[in-house]
Amino acid sequence: MKNIREKILTVATQLFESRGIHASGVDTIIAESGVAKATLYKYFPSKNQLIIEYLREKSNRFYAWINEKLADKRSDSQEVLFELCELYEQWITTPEFNGLPFHIGSVEFPDPTHPVHHYSIELSNELQHYLSELAAMAGIKDAQTLGQQLTIIFEGGAMIERLSPDSGAARRAKNAAITLIKASI
Amino acid sequence: MKNIREKILTVATQLFESRGIHASGVDTIIAESGVAKATLYKYFPSKNQLIIEYLREKSNRFYAWINEKLADKRSDSQEVLFELCELYEQWITTPEFNGLPFHIGSVEFPDPTHPVHHYSIELSNELQHYLSELAAMAGIKDAQTLGQQLTIIFEGGAMIERLSPDSGAARRAKNAAITLIKASI
DNA sequence: TAACATTCAGACAGACCTGTTCGTTTTTTC
């Protein structure tokens, strides 16, 4: 087996999201992934680092997915914002969605000086930056404001969609985002 | 000392919100509140129950505060929605605000069958119900939708305001809520 | 097949976890 690291990360991801980070011990992670403890600690120097790699991986996958989906709509910079809302709804309504990882990171490690918390904030800021950038390219006047407001709706919608999957939160969050976009054009 | 229960709950609240729930052991809680362990377990039969009482207490305080503040505006049912937005901004920008407690509960206990998770969902639903009710009294046509959309914005804004306190999230969340309200009148 | 690198299972350390059970001391009540 060559992709031991990947295997560990996959198992850790599943455990972190189904049981929580603190509730997922290293012993459980190695047992589920069929790996020796020393091997895990060879690929990840500490559990904190494993958590951070989990956050990074999830974030990378999200941006890779959404950038690919948006690639052919980049020309029409207005339409790209509305397409973004549709993709957002798709993203959080897939059965694999288990909440935003950096929400888990920031809540389970509330201490601002903790590396996991710090990186979680970084990821939230990155999302705001990404959305503001899209708004700016769409010619929105106060792109900073719309970008953060979309972030607020997307994060809130993700939270509630996860808590109450059949309450229509994803669709309503999308519609709220669309309303805001139209109001700021 | 008569209010031992209150003392324990206060200390537990501070610890839960500054270190996280799993990271706050019963030993720490009793040490900080100067109480014997058996006493804590007399007032709270388990740590789970203590967590749930923490969630309940925080929720009660919120509704008591906001209902009192809104009491004199109940006559003008339209204005009450806008006043609500102002109060929301106030609530999450006070220095004592440390995020929505039921977010902590639902994230730290992701298992839907866990009592803490279950109660956290209940509190989120209660918020939606409360906001939908206000919208209905204001004569909003689709009060259910606006209620949930306000919930999404309020929860998302609370999350981001906590992560990045000086980014203007609270004000922008408020403005986004106002925009949505106006659009649905 | 021989030499080398990797991974294995499992024990170990030292600390922390929730919850129970002791007598002993303090506080309340009459």
Add this chain to the structure above:
DNA sequence: GAAAAAACGAACAGGTCTGTCTGAATGTTA
């Protein structure tokens, strides 16, 4: 001021936590 109730400190049980270390087994390369 005496009887009753409550809270105290401290130990205990049984378990889990992260991280380190060992020698044996496995896999890779030449």
